[in-house]
Amino acid sequence: MTLDIEFKTAVALALLGKEFSSKRLLELSGREKPRGQHHMKYTPTDLRSIRYRLAGLGPEEQQKAIAKNKQLPALIVTRMTKGGVGKTSLSVNTAAALAMAGFRTLLIDADPQRSASILLKIRINSEALHIGKLLTRTNNVRDSDLPEALHHIISDGMFDFLPAHISMAESDQSLATAMGSYLRVELFLERNQEFLAKHYDAIVVDTAPGTTPISLAFTYAAHVPGNILTVVEPDGYSIEALESLASNLNEIEMVSRKRVGTRIVINKYHPTLKHVAESMGYLYSNYQSQLIESIIPQTTGFSRQFSTEDESKTLPLVIKDPSSIGASAVFSLVNQLIPIFGITLPGLQK
Ligand SMILES: Nc1ncnc2c1ncn2[C@@H]1O[C@H](COP(=O)(O)OP(=O)(O)OP(=O)(O)O)[C@@H](O)[C@H]1O
Numbered sequence: 001m002t003l004d005i006e007f008k009t010a011v012a013l014a015l016l017g018k019e020f021s022s023k024r025l026l027e028l029s030g031r032e033k034p035r036g037q038h039h040m041k042y043t044p045t046d047l048r049s050i051r052y053r054l055a056g057l058g059p060e061e062q063q064k065a066i067a068k069n070k071q072l073p074a075l076i077v078t079r080m081t082k083g084g085v086g087k088t089s090l091s092v093n094t095a096a097a098l099a100m101a102g103f104r105t106l107l108i109d110a111d112p113q114r115s116a117s118i119l120l121k122i123r124i125n126s127e128a129l130h131i132g133k134l135l136t137r138t139n140n141v142r143d144s145d146l147p148e149a150l151h152h153i154i155s156d157g158m159f160d161f162l163p164a165h166i167s168m169a170e171s172d173q174s175l176a177t178a179m180g181s182y183l184r185v186e187l188f189l190e191r192n193q194e195f196l197a198k199h200y201d202a203i204v205v206d207t208a209p210g211t212t213p214i215s216l217a218f219t220y221a222a223h224v225p226g227n228i229l230t231v232v233e234p235d236g237y238s239i240e241a242l243e244s245l246a247s248n249l250n251e252i253e254m255v256s257r258k259r260v261g262t263r264i265v266i267n268k269y270h271p272t273l274k275h276v277a278e279s280m281g282y283l284y285s286n287y288q289s290q291l292i293e294s295i296i297p298q299t300t301g302f303s304r305q306f307s308t309e310d311e312s313k314t315l316p317l318v319i320k321d322p323s324s325i326g327a328s329a330v331f332s333l334v335n336q337l338i339p340i341f342g343i344t345l346p347g348l349q350k
C-alpha cells in the first residue's frame with residue numbers, strides 16, 4: 001500500500017532544520033492553505049520544492065537537472081557486527097525521514113531476518129527478486145527486472161523499498177565461495193547507475209549483524225561516500241563490537257586499498273543508568289571524531305512501531321508519530337547525515 005503522508009509545520013521545520021515562520025514556510029511551498037483547513041499540512045513533495053526554491057531553482061530548471069543527472073544516489077550503509085543495537089529501527093526511520101524531508105529514497109533490506117520488511121509490512125515469496133539474487137548475478141547488463149521488485153511506500157516515488165526474503169541466506173552462502181564477492185554491491189550499483197540516478201537521491205541499506213558476504217559487500221561499497229553508519233548502544237558489549245568492526249574495516253583496506261571509515265550514532269541513550277554514563281565517557285574519549293552529535297534516546301516509541309493486534313497500525317515511528325521524542329531525534333540525526341553522506345538534489349550543491 002502506498003501512503004500519502006502529510007505533516008504539520010513544526011514537523012516540516014524539524015525536517016528542514018530551519019526556523020522559518022509558518023508564513024514564510026507557506027510562501028516557500030508555493031501553495032495556498034486549502035480552504036476550510038485550519039493548519040497547513042505539508043507533503044514530502046512540498047519539502048522537495050521548498051529545498052529547490054531555497055536554492056533559487058524553478059520547476060523547469062529542476063526538471064532539466066533531474067533529466068541530466070547521471071550521478072549515483074548518496075549511499076548510507078547501516079552496519080554493526082553486534083545484534084539488537086537498533087540498526088533496523090534507525091535505517092528504516094532514517095530512510096523514511098529522508099523521504100519526508102524531500103529526498104527520493106530507496107531502502108534496501110539486506111538482512112535475511114527481514115526486520116525492515118516486517119516493519120514496512122512487505123512480504124514477498126521465494127521466487128521474488130531481492131538484493132541477494134541481484135548480487136549473485138555475474139552479468140554486466142542492467143537488471144531490467146529491478147523496477148518490478150520495488151515497493152512504493154510513500155507516494156510520488158519519494159520512498160521505495162527493495163524487500164528481503166528468508167531464502168536470501170542462500171545468496172550469502174553462494175557468495176561465500178564466489179570470486180570477488182566483496183565487489184558485488186559496487187557492480188550492482190554501476191550496472192544500474194542510470195536507473196538509480198534517475199529515481200533516487202539517497203539509498204539506505206539495513207544489513208544483518210555479524211559479518212556476512214552481503215554485509216561485507218555493502219561495507220566495501222561505502223568507500224565511495226567514505227563511511228558506513230554504525231549504531232552503538234552505550235554499553236560494554238557494543239563498545240567491544242566496535243573493535244571487531246574496526247578490524248573488519250582494516251581487512252577491507254588491506255585487500256582493496258580502499259578506506260572505509262565509520263560514523264557512529266549512539267542509540268538507546270538513558271541518562272540515569274550508571275553503565276550508560278561510563279560507556280558514554282569511554283565513547284567520547286576514544287571515538288570522539290567519529291561520533292555524530294545527535295543521540296537517539298531510549299524511548300518506547302520504537303517498540304510501539306509494531307502492532308500485533310492490528311497490522312495496519314505497524315509503521316515506522318517517524319510516519320506513525322512524527323511529533324514523538326524518538327521521531328524528532330531521528331529528524332535531527334538526518335540533518336547531520338545529509339552533509340556527512342553528501343545527500344543532495346539533482347542540480348544542487350552537496
Ligand atoms: N532508541 C530506542 N529505544 C528503545 N528501544 C529501541 C530503540 N532502538 C531500538 N529499540 C528496540 O531494540 C530492539 C532491536 O532493535 P532493531 O531490530 O532495530 O536492532 P538491530 O540492530 O537491527 O537488530 P538485528 O541485529 O537483529 O538486526 C527492538 O525491539 C527495537 O524496538
Ligand SMILES: [Mg+2]
Pocket residue numbers: 087088089111115206207208
Ligand atoms: Mg536489524
